[in-house]
Amino acid sequence: MEAKFQQEIQFSGTKSRRMPNFDKVEAPVKLTAAAVKREALALKKADEAESKRLKDLEWNQRDETEFVTWKREMDQRDEIVRLDYIQRKKIEMELSREEAILAQ
Numbered sequence: 001m002e003a004k005f006q007q008e009i010q011f012s013g014t015k016s017r018r019m020p021n022f023d024k025v026e027a028p029v030k031l032t033a034a035a036v037k038r039e040a041l042a043l044k045k046a047d048e049a050e051s052k053r054l055k056d057l058e059w060n061q062r063d064e065t066e067f068v069t070w071k072r073e074m075d076q077r078d079e080i081v082r083l084d085y086i087q088r089k090k091i092e093m094e095l096s097r098e099e100a101i102l103a104q
Contacts, residue, residue: 057063 053064
């Protein structure tokens, strides 16, 4: 009886496929007109920036990449100093709070 019941509930439909692993294989993406225009604009802006840099190098005989690198390093150093100051103030406030509690 049980075997007959099991045979009746067996389905012969299609089996589902496994989900594709998109980390290994990229999914195909259909490019729309807006996406193509967006990419073209990004490439055009990059080309304009590069040509401006080269023209500036040609006319002024200077390259600002060294300055930009130095400025980025200084900004990072300033950010570290600022975060250190904030952390020190937090510790001082916590110590002051504990001293006030102990003084009572």
